[in-house]
Amino acid sequence: MPPIYAVGDIHGQRAELDRVLDLIIADGGGKVVFLGDYVDRGPDSQGVIQRLIDGCADGEDWVCLKGNHDRLMDWFLEVPPRHDPHLLIGFHWMHARIGGAETLASYGVDVPDHIRMKDLSARALDAVPQAHLDFLRGLPLTFETDDLFFCHAGIAPGAPLDAQDEEDLVWIRQPFHVFTEPHPKLIVHGHTPVERVTHYGNRVNLDAGAGYDRPLTCAVFEEGQVFELTDSGRVPLVPVG
Secondary structure (H helix, E strand, C coil), X not given: CCCEEEECCCCCCHHHHHHHXXXXXXXXXXXXXXXXXXXXXXXXXXXXXXXXXXXXXXXXXXXXXXXXXXXXXXXXXXXXXXXXXXXXXCCCCCCCCCCHHHHHHHCXXXXXXXXXXXXXXXXXXXXXXXXXXXXXHCXXXXXXXXXXXXXXXXXXXXXXXXXXXXXXXHHCCHHHHCCCCCCCCEEEECCCCCCCCEXXXXXXXXXXXXXXXXXXXXXXXXXXXXXXXXXXXXXXCCCCC
């Protein structure tokens, strides 16, 4: 079976995306699964989405999954804009810790003081291409093989893989992280930044903080083995603990 590559949260880092795609090509290439969170925080969310759209249109064997930040952008661009109730009180897509303002800036939309949400959403709708909206709204939540299950945030332990809730797939953290028993398949996810790509035995976390200006990460899955793909090539990922 050919290798499968998985790419962690990109968060508007177009240059890092290009770097990792070059690493994949140098390694021989194959199917690539992007784990979501293409937008927010970084300087070029528009460029990231366009690169993914172009690659899929060119016939690349890519699967682009939905992250919570991608859903936040999608919902903000609905009419009227929709707020994600999972967010903590006081948080919204334009909150400094979320990064929506940086995403809009990549489309040439400023966020002035004292603007209503519906008015900012209307400005954004005028600036964001329909193809980008279609991309966001068409993102699947999961991808799986016989042994691997890819999603953005994780799964609800104990629930069948084919019955997972969207809220968990894009938002879950603690209940998933503390569960140490085997899952039906190895879960490959991002969403929660860690210091480096980590294999926990029952899951692999590929979010190493590209949204906070750290390098974007990629893993390779082939013949039951897991590797981190680095500038120096493949490095085996050994489960911790």
